[in-house]
Amino acid sequence: MIIQRIKFVLSAGILAVSVVCHSSAETKPVITEIEKSVSTVLISIDGLSNEQLRKYKPKNLTELAKTGLSTEALLPVYPTKTFPNHLSIVTGVYPSQHGIIHNKFYDVEKNQVYSMGAAGTDPSWMKAKPIWVLAEEQGVKAASYFWPESDAELFGVRPSYYFPYHHDTPNRERTNQVIKWLELPESQKPKLITTYFSIVDSANHDFGSKSAEAIEAITEVDTIIGEFLTTLAAKNIEINLVIVSDHGMLDIDETIKLDSVIAPEAVAKLDKLVEGQTQIFINHKDCAYLNTVYQQLKNNAQERYEVYLKSEFPLHWQLDKAVSDNYVPDLIVNANPGVIFQTKHYKTAATHGYDLKDTDSMEAIFIANGVNIKHARLKKFQNIHVFALLAELTEVKIDKQPASSNIFKGALK
C-alpha cells in the first residue's frame, strides 16, 4: 500500500493515565482513530506545450516540477487532439481501444458522427472505463469539475460529484470547489478529483503559441494553481497533485481549402467524409472508387499532407487495435505540421492534432508533487501510463496495466 494514512489519534489515554487506580486490563485507554486519507487531484491544462513550459517557466509549475516528479516530456497519442488524449490519460489505453479516435469521427454501425461530449447522450461511444468509473465501482469516491466525458454516465457510473461542462465557468470556481470537496468529512470526501482549464488552449488557437495572450493565459493558470496550493497549505490539507496537458501546440503556416484537393462532387459520392482540421477521415465501401479518391488526394498533396488507406496506417497510430472496425475510417489524410484543412473559413493561429513523430511541438507536460510523490526526473513517456499512477495513488485496482507502466517504480513513497 503506497498511501500513507495520516492518523489523527483522539486519545482518552491522558485522562486514563491520570486516573490510574486500577491496574487491570479493563482500564486500558480508549482510543478512537480517525484515518484521514490523501486525495489525488488531477489537473489538465489543455494545450500547454512542453516547449511553452520550458520557455516561459511559469513560477509555480516550475517549482512543483523542481521539487516533485517531472519528465522530459509527456508524449500524446495519435491524433494529438483533446478528447482522444484526455481519455487515454484516464483509461490507460490508446484511442482505438477507448473508442474516441478523434474529436469528430464517424461510426458505420451507428451511422452517426461523434462530436465532443457525445457520450453524454450515448455512452456506448466509450469502450474503456475511465479511472473514476473503476474507483466508484470499488467504493472509492471520485469527483470531477470537468474532464472530457466525465459528466457522462459511462458503464452505468458517474463520479459521486460532477458538473456538466460549461466552457465559461470561471477557473477559480473550479479550484474553489475542489477545495470544498477536500474539506468534506472523510466518509464523503472524494479520493480522486479531476479538473480542467481550457484558457491556454484557447489563447494558443486564437493568437498563436508565442503570443502575449498565450503567455498571459499560462501565467493565469499558474497563478490559480499557486493560490490553490497556498489555500490547501493554510488549511493543512495534504494531497497528491498530478498536472498534465493533453498535447502541445504549433503555429499554422498553411490552410488548405478542402475543395481544392477533393472536388465537392467526389465528396458527395463518398459514404462519409469527416474533416477534422489536421486529419480527414473517409469511409467508403466500394474499393474501386475509394482508390480513385486516394489517387486524386495524393496527386494534390504537394508535400502538405500524406494519404493512407487502412492497410497502410502507420502501426504507431494503433488503429489496428480497435475494439471494433466500425469507427475506424477506410482512408486517412494526415496533415503535415503547420498545415490545416478547412471546409469553411475560420480564423485560427495555432493548432494540434499532428503526428508526434513529425513534430516535437506536440509534446505535452506532466508534473506530480505531493505526500506520496518523490523528487525525480523521468525520461519521456506516453500519456497512457498516467492511468497506472492514478490507480496506485488512489488505491484503485486495475485489470491490466499498460506495458512499462513500472516507469513510476521508485518514484512514489
Ligand SMILES: [Zn+2]
Ligand atoms: Zn486539447
